[in-house]
Amino acid sequence: MACNNHTNHPLPLLSIFFFLFLFIFVLPSxxxxxxxxxxxxxxxxxxxxxxxxxxxxxxxxxxxxxxxxxxxxxxxxxxxxxxxxxxxxxxxxxxxxxxxxxxxxxxxxxxxxxxxxxxxxxxxxxxxxxxxxxxxxxxxxxxxxxxxxxxxxxxxxxxxxxxxxxxxxxxxxxxxxxxxxxxxxxxxxxxxxxxxxxxxxxxxxxxxxxxxxxxxxxxxxxxxxxxxxxxxxxxxxxxGKPLNVTCKPTSTSKNLSTAVLVALIVVAIVVALAIILLLITLLRRQSGSSEKIPPTSQNKVAAYDGDQLERGSQDSSGSSQKKSGKDHNQGKLIFLIEDRQRFELQDLLRSSAEVLGSGSFGSSYKAVLLNGPSLVVKRFREMNGVGREDFHEHMRRLGRLKHPNLLPIVAYYYRKDEKLLVTDFVSNGSLVQLLHGNRSPDRPTLDWPKRLNIVKGVARCLSYLYNELPILTLPHGHLKSSNVLLNESFEPILMDYALAPVMNKDHARQLMVAYKSPECVQHVNQVNRKSDVWSLGILILEIMTGKFPANYLAQGKGGMDMDLVGWVNSIARAEWTDEVFDSQMEGPKNGEMWKLLKIGLHCCEVDVDKRWEMKVALEKIEELREQEANPSVASEEEMHSSKDEFSFS
Incomplete structure (x- = not known):
């Protein structure tokens, strides 16, 4: 019986394992x-x-x-x-x-x-x-x-x-x-x-x-x-698939026997010695009588692409073509639009080129491809604000943008000291040309409906940039009339957008429009998310008054110089006269025009806290009409009402 007291009973141990199982696996469910x-x-x-x-x-x-x-x-x-x-x-x-x-x-x-x-x-x-x-x-x-x-x-x-x-x-x-x-x-x-x-x-x-x-x-x-x-x-x-790039075969040298490997090394040494002896013999024969070898053209590679583009197709043959063998391999065009016709950098260099102008960022050229579209190539020499990988990433970000009022970047070319951006050619020119160019009889005029449509298109596109590029302080950064192109229907097309992150910082601060805003002048280049709204306001005033902001100074009532915002403010507040509007904008003036002028001033508010958000500005612009609902009855009354609503800085 005593022995029975020491018999092992598995039941208590099994019970312990059973409860552990319930606790760990079953109860949590x-x-x-x-x-x-x-x-x-x-x-x-x-x-x-x-x-x-x-x-x-x-x-x-x-x-x-x-x-x-x-x-x-x-x-x-x-x-x-x-x-x-x-x-x-x-x-x-x-x-x-x-x-x-x-x-x-x-x-x-x-x-x-x-x-x-x-x-x-x-x-x-x-x-x-x-x-x-x-x-x-x-x-x-x-x-x-x-x-x-x-x-x-x-x-x-x-x-x-x-x-x-x-x-x-x-x-x-x-x-x-x-x-x-x-x-x-x-x-x-x-x-x-x-x-x-x-x-x-x-x-x-x-x-x-x-x-x-x-x-x-x-x-x-x-x-x-x-x-x-x-x-x-x-x-x-x-x-490998699906890329059209064949993988290089892996090296098999590790599988060679030691004897074969030694034999290959010996043969390589013998061949190298023979080549060295041959070169020494040739050099001794030519010493004293041979002329000095002229310097190579490799030191000209840095200027090759842009300079030949500027000269056009005249250098695409002869000696220049002989030396281009190495040059064109310095880089290649990277396309951002997948469904576009492909072309190489050499195709641009051989195309007929026309200099379109030289702006604050760089020079622009019109390039007409053989059996292809007309393109614009813009050279940037001050675009070294970020490294290679960050630049590629930013270009990919811009390549994803799609809006009817945005000029897409077709392709770009990267080199450390120079960048090229390739876009489509827009035939109707820029807004600055129509507003301030030679006023010849055959030049198209911008009436009120066209100007309102341009402002709406610009505001919609700028709002799109704000929404799609939330991490950028300046979604555009360089909004001005020369960067607003017009197509055949006078629809605005914005260019040179969102380049501040990749520009040299000092260059951007000196030349980009957003850095001319009051907050930058007062606080040493402290731009913010409303700086582009200020640029929009200046553009609206330029469109409505026909005055060029960059060089316009007027004598005010007190005899002191003032900028465009101050001039509009003083004229509207003091005289309530249609003198404020561009004389080339034909037809009777109405209250909607005064409302747009007011919107422009709200966007140009010096106090950033009082300046409208982009969302508010767009909502107000979208409410505008070409004419009042009943112009024959309300024109006079509504126009004065619109004037009375002005709130000045």
Missing amino acids: FIVATPESDAVQLLKLKQSFGNNDALQNWIEGTIPCPKNAFGPYGTSWVGVLCFNGTVWGLQLEDMELEGEVDVDILAGLPGLRTFSCMRNRLEGPIPMLARVHALKSVYLSDNKFYGEIPEETFQEMKWLKKVHLARNAFEGRIPASLTSLPRLLVLRLEENQFEGEIPEIKHDDVRVVNVSYNQLEGHIPSLLGDMDVSSFLGNYDLC
């Missing part, structure tokens, strides 16, 4: 989110963001996901997606949120399956998303995330299908844990700074992989060979 717990986590998330005004309806005491809510419907919490009374997704896009993503807060939302914070100002290293292991889709594109992505970031995320990390500042190698996700369908990594080779894709269900415009190299994985070629552009050392 029964822990579900409640509307109250979700609300607590979301309010924590709101507080973790800087500039969280867009989340102002996330209010304590309310429930984010009532029982009847589904997706974005049935909830008052903006950006929250609901399912079965819990937070299923967060769609926090275009909200100007700042700071970092607190992944611990996201992990406290057990029902979370999709998370998007695209097009904000979030920064820092990538969140450790593996802690939210049930996510199915992650959208972090168009922010300021940076650094290398640790290998463990995506480990154990077996449900993850869509990953968008484009247009950030990630660097280093693409982690294999990302490309080996078992359910991966979409992977967007374009426009970062990833380097090295693309890891192998583990399964063939992947639909989209975009790694364009990084610093990747090597062979493209075979499973990606059928994808669109645009998904791999901008990686100069990638090869």
Whole structure:
């Protein structure tokens, strides 16, 4: 019996293991989110963001996901997606949120399956998303995330299908844990700074992989060979399908036997010695009688492209063509519009060229390609504000812009000491030519409807730049009448936009229009997001008065010189006369014209805090009409009413 007391009983041990199993694996599955717990986590998330005004309806005491809510419907919490009374997704896009993503807060939302914070100002290293292991889709594109992505970031995320990390500042190698996700369908990594080779894709269900415009190299994985070629552009050392670049065969020298390797070395040495002896013999024969070798033309490479372009096609043959063999390999045109006819830099150099003018940024030339379109090539010598990679990234950003009133950049050429931008030729010239050029009888006139249409087109395009380039202080930076082209229908086309980030800083401060704004003069080149609005206001006054802002000074009532804004203010306030309008703007004046003049003055407000936002300026401009609703009755009364509404700086 005593021996029976020491018999091993497995039941207590099995019970312990059973309860441990329940505690670790089973019980967590029964822990579900409640509307109250979700609300607590979301309010924590709101507080973790800087500039969280867009989340102002996330209010304590309310429930984010009532029982009847589904997706974005049935909830008052903006950006929250609901399912079965819990937070299923967060769609926090275009909200100007700042700071970092607190992944611990996201992990406290057990029902979370999709998370998007695209097009904000979030920064820092990538969140450790593996802690939210049930996510199915992650959208972090168009922010300021940076650094290398640790290998463990995506480990154990077996449900993850869509990953968008484009247009950030990630660097280093693409982690294999990302490309080996078992359910991966979409992977967007374009426009970062990833380097090295693309890891192998583990399964063939992947639909989209975009790694364009990084610093990747090597062979493209075979499973990606059928994808669109645009998904791999901008990686100069990638090869294989779908790119039309053949991969170089790998070296087999390591497999050679030692004897063969030694033999090759010996042969190479013997050949080298023979060549050296031959050269010594030839030099001795020529010594004393031969003339000095003239200097090579390599020291002229730096000026070759632009100078030949300026001379035109006359130098495309003969001696110049002989020396161009090396020169044209110094760089190549990089196209930003995929569906355009391709041409080489040499095609531009051989084309018939016409000098269009020389502005503050550089010289412009019209180049007519053989059996091709007419183009404008602009040379920039003061465009060294950023390094090579940052310049390429900024050009790609501009290449994505599309607006009917924006002149697209067709292609560009990069060299350290000189840049070329290639655009389409617009035949009707610039606004400055029509406003201030020779007033010949055959020159088109700008009546009120045309001027109003030009202002509306410029304002719409400038507003578009503000929306599409939120990280730039100066979305345009150089808005003036000479940078507003007009097409055959007198629609305005803006050029030379968003170049401030790549210009030499001193050059930009001296010459760019935005740096002439009052805040720059008063606070030593301190531009802000309203500086372009000031440029728009000056342009409006120029269009309405016909006065050239750069050199116009008028004698005021007190005998003191004043600028265009001061002149408009004084004339409108003192005399209420139509003298303020351009005499070439034919037809009767109406209240809408005075309203536009008022808008221009609001945009030129010296006090930046009082100056209108771009959004407000556009709304006011869009309200303007060519004529009053009932001009025969209201013209006189409304015109004086519009004058009386002026508020002066």
